[in-house]
Amino acid sequence: METVEADVAVVGGGTGGCFAAASAAREGLDAVLLERKPRDEGGRIACGDALKGRSSLPDVIDLDRLADESFTNTTVRRGLFVSEDDSVEIPFPETGKVMDRKRYGEVILEEAERAGATVVYDTLVNGVLQEDGRVVGVRGVRNGETVKYRASVTVDAAGALSVLQDHADLSDASFDTDVRPTQFCAAYREIVEVPQPVDWDDALVFKPADELGYVWYFPRTPTEINVGVGYQMTEKPMELADVLARDMVERDEFVGAEVIDRRGAALPTRRPYDSAVAPGYVAVGDAAGHVNPTTGGGIPGAAKAGAWAGEVAADAVADGEVSEDTLWEYNERVMDGFGAKFAATDLYNIFGTAHDVDELTSLVGAVPGQQLVDALGDGSVSTSPFLLAKTVLRAFGHWGLLRELYGVHKKTEEIRDVYADYPSSPDGLAGWRDERDAVLDEVYEITGATPKY
Numbered sequence: 437m438e439t440v441e442a443d444v445a446v447v448g449g450g451t452g453g454c455f456a457a458a459s460a461a462r463e464g465l466d467a468v469l470l471e472r473k474p475r476d477e478g479g480r481i482a483c484g485d486a487l488k489g490r491s492s493l494p495d496v497i498d499l500d501r502l503a504d505e506s507f508t509n510t511t512v513r514r515g516l517f518v519s520e521d522d523s524v525e526i527p528f529p530e531t532g533k534v535m536d537r538k539r540y541g542e543v544i545l546e547e548a549e550r551a552g553a554t555v556v557y558d559t560l561v562n563g564v565l566q567e568d569g570r571v572v573g574v575r576g577v578r579n580g581e582t583v584k585y586r587a588s589v590t591v592d593a594a595g596a597l598s599v600l601q602d603h604a605d606l607s608d609a610s611f612d613t614d615v616r617p618t619q620f621c622a623a624y625r626e627i628v629e630v631p632q633p634v635d636w637d638d639a640l641v642f643k644p645a646d647e648l649g650y651v652w653y654f655p656r657t658p659t660e661i662n663v664g665v666g667y668q669m670t671e672k673p674m675e676l677a678d679v680l681a682r683d684m685v686e687r688d689e690f691v692g693a694e695v696i697d698r699r700g701a702a703l704p705t706r707r708p709y710d711s712a713v714a715p716g717y718v719a720v721g722d723a724a725g726h727v728n729p730t731t732g733g734g735i736p737g738a739a740k741a742g743a744w745a746g747e748v749a750a751d752a753v754a755d756g757e758v759s760e761d762t763l764w765e766y767n768e769r770v771m772d773g774f775g776a777k778f779a780a781t782d783l784y785n786i787f788g789t790a791h792d793v794d795e796l797t798s799l800v801g802a803v804p805g806q807q808l809v810d811a812l813g814d815g816s817v818s819t820s821p822f823l824l825a826k827t828v829l830r831a832f833g834h835w836g837l838l839r840e841l842y843g844v845h846k847k848t849e850e851i852r853d854v855y856a857d858y859p860s861s862p863d864g865l866a867g868w869r870d871e872r873d874a875v876l877d878e879v880y881e882i883t884g885a886t887p888k889y
């Protein structure tokens with residue numbers, strides 16, 4: 437059996453894996469990236485294709501090239517939230533982008549190679565090598581042959597519900613193993629060519645769907661629309677393609693439209709893993725819950741986590757020590773970078789699971805759009821007594837729900853404080869978790885939601 441030696445073995449050629457491999461290679465490591473798809477399928481991934489912009493991605497690849505070659509719509513200035521009888525428009529502080537996701541995926545794979553990493557396609561990883569509790573690489577199948585990849589650090593970038601975490605025994609590590617399907621969202625999207633340009637190509641359009649999900653219309657170009665729908669897997673399964681078809685039938689723009697691609701996947705809509713490291717092992721992106729739990733946006737989290745994993749792996753390899761303690765800095769960077777924010781946002785998701793879509797949309801209808809933006813925009817609560825009084829009057833009949841939402845807002849502030857004190861070593865994890873879980877218990881009490889964790 438062939439054995440390949442490397443400093444870092446990265447599993448998965450999506451955003452997390454490409455940014456990890458590029459970053460590790462730039463740090464001077466011998467990095468190998470293993471992707472199960474063939475080269476011509478590389479980069480094809482189910483996605484809504486929307487991104488804030490290149491500023492949300494770390495600078496370890498050529499971001500100008502990425503933007504030039506894959507960002508097809510660079511004029512997204514507003515979010516349009518539509519329900520059956522109302523709509524709320526929210527201007528974006530920064531112009532958003534929609535992209536050709538396949539080209540984006542190809543460019544980041546090419547950029548990982550250009551940074552010096554070796555990208556190996558057609559390789560399905562189906563085993564994790566472990567010695568004395570430490571991960572020392574992976575086993576994969578290529579062209580029917582089993583190949584072992586031995587590495588000082590293995591980066592798990594294999595996406596949502598990563599199989600590596602099924603194969604590895606991480607029970608003695610701090611690695612977060614409290615991962616359940618109900619913490620995920622099932623999503624499906626189509627790329628649709630419409631006969632005439634839409635007049636909302638400067639907008640991301642969202643519409644609430646049953647089962648705590650939403651239908652989206654994201655224009656890649658005025659005539660090429662990414663249309664999708666997702667639902668939280670705590671809820672009753674949804675026939676995603678049917679729901680989407682029913683919604684499109686009601687829109688005149690889609691008469692005579694042609695579907696050019698279809699794809700679905702699961703994505704984590706949960707807080708980031710409490711710890712995503714084990715000896716010799718780091719998980720990034722969807723494999724570590726690095727997705728904004730309310731929007732489903734996971735590209736920036738995966739890219740940043742990948743870049744940090746590469747840097748921390750380089751330090752660990754240079755020190756000749758890949759223990760949890762050495763890799764722990766990666767967890768700290770994640771929690772500081774976006775983990776605290778996502779964990780706070782997750783509380784709104786928990787609030788949502790305790791109510792049906794009619795209750796939530798009637799609240800949106802009752803509260804003026806701008807006030808909802810003020811209240812929810814940056815996770816802080818509007819403190820203006822005038823605004824608050826006006827909101828309460830307008831929301832007559834929804835006071836119970838508003839009081840609950842306000843209670844959840846207050847808990848988001850508390851949870852951010854707890855995450856600001858994320859421990860500096862694995863020793864502090866248990867005590868920190870107790871503090872965080874106490875806040876979560878209060879959230880379950882306020883909302884009546886079934887515990888998510």
Ligand SMILES: Cc1cc2nc3c(=O)[nH]c(=O)nc-3n(C[C@H](O)[C@H](O)[C@H](O)COP(=O)(O)OP(=O)(O)OC[C@H]3O[C@@H](n4cnc5c(N)ncnc54)[C@H](O)[C@@H]3O)c2cc1C
Nearest residue numbers: 448450451452472483484485486561595623721722734735
């Ligand atoms: C329908 C949908 C819409 C979305 N819309 C948006 C959006 O608009 N904006 C946004 O920012 N985010 C969006 N997301 C989330 C975003 O796509 C993900 O968070 C992001 O792609 C995660 O990147 P990743 O590298 O962690 O995983 P992935 O992109 O899933 O990459 C994982 C890679 O690992 C490979 N792999 C898996 N298992 C193995 C194995 N055993 N061996 C070898 N290779 C393996 C896969 O083939 C894949 O290439 C959406 C997700 C879905 C499902």
